[in-house]
Amino acid sequence: MMTFIPPRLRKPGIYALAGLLFSAAWLVQGGRLWWVAIPALIGTVAGTVRLYLVGGTDTDEGDRIGSRADERQQLVSLRSRALACNLTAITSFIGLTAAIAVKGTWGWPFLVTLLITGYGYLFGLGSYSIAEEGTPDDADIGRQARRPPVSS
Known part of the structure; x- marks a missing residue:
C-alpha cells in the first residue's frame, strides 16, 4: 500500500499530516481561537519527532511504530x-x-x-x-471428501 514510504517514516508521517490538518483547521477557522493552531503545531512536531525516535529503537513499541511488528x-x-x-x-x-x-x-x-x-x-x-483466502475444506473438488471413521 505505502511501499514508496520507508517503514520507519509511515506512522510519524501520518501523525504529522493529521496534526498539520488539525492545526490548519484552527488557523482557517480564525476568530478568537486562532492561536490554538500554535500549540497544536508544537504538539504535532514534538509527537512526530518522538514517534520517529522511538520507531528506531529495538523494543515492542519501536517495532510497532517502525512498521516492523x-x-x-x-x-x-x-x-x-x-x-x-x-x-x-x-x-x-x-x-x-x-x-x-x-x-x-x-x-x-x-x-x-x-x-x-x-x-x-x-x-x-x-x-x-x-x-478471499480460498475455498473451505474440499469445496473446490465438487464433492465432499470422505472422512475416516471415528474410532473409540
Missing part, C-alpha cells in the same frame, strides 16, 4: 482496534437511545457514528471473509 504485536493491535470499534458502537447506541428517550434533536451525530461503525463492520466481513 510481528504476528503477536499485530494481533494485539487488531484486538485493540476491535475493542475500540465495539466501544464506539455501544456508546453511539446509548447516546442515540438517550436522545430518542428525551426527544432531543442532538442525536444525529450518534446515529451517523453508529451507521459508519456498522458499515465498517459489514465492509470488513465482506473484505476479510473466507472466500
Whole structure:
C-alpha cells in the first residue's frame, strides 16, 4: 500500500499530516481561537519527532511504530482496534437511545457514528471473509471428501 514510504517514516508521517490538518483547521477557522493552531503545531512536531525516535529503537513499541511488528504485536493491535470499534458502537447506541428517550434533536451525530461503525463492520466481513483466502475444506473438488471413521 505505502511501499514508496520507508517503514520507519509511515506512522510519524501520518501523525504529522493529521496534526498539520488539525492545526490548519484552527488557523482557517480564525476568530478568537486562532492561536490554538500554535500549540497544536508544537504538539504535532514534538509527537512526530518522538514517534520517529522511538520507531528506531529495538523494543515492542519501536517495532510497532517502525512498521516492523510481528504476528503477536499485530494481533494485539487488531484486538485493540476491535475493542475500540465495539466501544464506539455501544456508546453511539446509548447516546442515540438517550436522545430518542428525551426527544432531543442532538442525536444525529450518534446515529451517523453508529451507521459508519456498522458499515465498517459489514465492509470488513465482506473484505476479510473466507472466500478471499480460498475455498473451505474440499469445496473446490465438487464433492465432499470422505472422512475416516471415528474410532473409540
